[in-house]
Amino acid sequence: SKAQATEVSGIKTVLWLQDLPNVLRKLMVEADNVYVNKNEHYRVTEAPQVETREDRFVKQLKVDYPGHTYLRSNPILQRLRSVKEPEEIQLIQQACNITEKGFRRILNFVKPGVWEFEIEAEFVHEFLRNRSKGFAYTPIIASGNNANVLHYIQNNQECKDGDLILFDVAAEYANYSSDMSRTIPVNGKYTKRQREVYDAVLRCKKEAEMMLVPGNNWYKYHEELGKVYTSELLGLGLLDKADVQNEDPAWPAYKKYMMHGTSHHMGLDTHDYGLLTDDFVAGMVFTNEPGFYIPAEGFGIRLEDDYVIQKEGKPFNLMQNIPLEAEEIEDLMNK
Template identity: 35%
Template sequence: MEHLPVEVFIKRRRALMDSLPDKALLLVPSATLVTRSRDTEHPFRQDSDFWYLTGFNEPDALLVLMKGYEKSEQLLFNQPKDKLMETWTGIRLGQVAAVIQLGFDQAFALADIDQQLPKLLAEASEVWMPLEDEALYSRYLFWRQQVRTRFKRVASLPTRITDLSQQLGEMRLLKQPEEIILMKQAARISAEAHCRAMQVCKPSMYEYQLQAEIEYEFRMQGASGPSYSSIVGAGDNACVLHYVENSAVMQAGDLVLIDAGAEYQGYAGDITRTFPVNGTFSTPQQQLYNLVLKANELAISLTRPAATLDELHQAVVRCLVTGLVELGLLQGDVESLIETEAYKVFFMHGTSHWLGLDVHDVGLYRQEGKARPLQAGMVFTIEPGLYIAPDQADVDPQWRGIGIRIEDDVLVTATGCEVLTSGVPKTIAGIEALMKGDDYARH
């Protein structure tokens, strides 16, 4: 598994610094270990912003960037080498190796942070940090007080503190070529796992057994695991958008909806496929499925630079409402049904979200009150769905308890788009063929 070279992270740090005013001091904290129960922790997952700028995968660290300082400009505070602790929890990079391997000007032990940060603040004109991090903000206030105490005759405290999240979010939104390579790999692994699920699925399996097959494939293909909690919902459970219990027995005649993606070197895959537990769609299932597929393919066909996610969503809504009227699930004029949002009883979520280091990635959706135009390098999902609740009394019983979502990951290119998740079938013919053992159906 090839990791991104250190030069990529150095370049990102320099680009971020170039976008800031002179004498700006920027602080980005790492993630920390989170207790699962008593003396055990959840598996460590690095903060996405910190990872984007450092490529450093240890907890309890702080990135400090200084624009226009006379001395060092890229600093890291991290845990020191400690043979006893390393025996228990693994090798630490330490300070010397951090400079060599991560490209920092200097690295300090975490214990030095309260000594060093007031010195840096005393020279800063303004500070940039993620303001939602209450722990960091509390430390910042302490460091400001230390400046007053230690440097009151020579220092002028920063006059402005600015939230870093938007600046860094906009930078992360446009994926660079090296990121696109990793995202394609995350999508490929995710697609292989969904194919595996289709091939092994059979009636009387538990949902969690199908989840195990998917996540096994993630790890066998080199992913760190799932990029979010896998959803495996069969029958009525497919109508619960964020169903994660995955504990029911799957019955012949039901559909199973799987929303699962692999995380590869920090980047998320995000795929949803819906298929019949017994390998064959019923007629009502076919009708609803083909309607959702039509909306999915329509949105993909409209994806290109200068289009907007709002336009894609409006096209999806119109497609679904028209089809629901034709099937008798909605009654009335299509325009009126759209205007009154009558469709939301069956399609209650958006069509898209940004995708990257986070499965719901950063970056503004609107600029100056308007939907932002798409640009080459953006990656997002297209995921129309229909969910007919099992207790939906005003619809024909043949539709009740059917939940369908079809989700793909899409990269905007200079001339249109590329579907990164095409490695797993989504047509009825392709799904049924793969479930019957035709491996070529995925291509």
């Protein structure tokens, strides 16, 4: 009922949809400016092939009311959505906590011979029994060289002794996302080389964390991180000085091993709205997800947590309770 709609939403005036044309007409003849919505997400790279219901509505508005000034609501919405309310952060935290349960469960489950889809099933079972509606996005469970296929979602291979498994798996809760990546050894023990790369990625993640502070912005952040990646890849012997000296500034040498962005807004969408040119401000939620991908060595490693930018100092890590250090993961797998 209308009364119930008011009760759950706090909205005082609730009307039936059939009243829309008349109410809209009354409002339009009193208004000069109309803000219309359009998906301007930076990840939308080409014009959509299908006209949405909203597109048709805007088109009709312009036919019916040609003399109005039409403006974009999107910059306003982008800014509203990129800075989260405390209630929203609580829901994202809950999504992260459910993701943690799933991850701890599979640490007890993974062993040589297990199939990627079996791990996927463990995750979703744990998510649903904690009142999540499921995965926040199509999960990546990539053992061995599958980790080097950036959006590997087949999850249909057997996990082999000696290989790593890269997970990019997380729960939704109350329509809010979480977004986690971890990389674990199938047999419960990283090799010396796997561990070297693991610790290098982890250092990158810790460096990135220090830069998720107010006043920085997405572009400066990525430029600085390029230097961190370059230095770690030199240390791992994956790049040499000549590679760096001769690099193409448009595609720096480090991108051979780390070819994706380090952070994105997260919230109602896993890749949430937000204007990348805006400075970071308190209440924005970002992922932090460095990775090194080495097909020649048969593995790839990505580590990802979700953070809330604070007014001052370090960001708050919503995934601080999810095992991350290599020793802790080995200990839990061998318990």
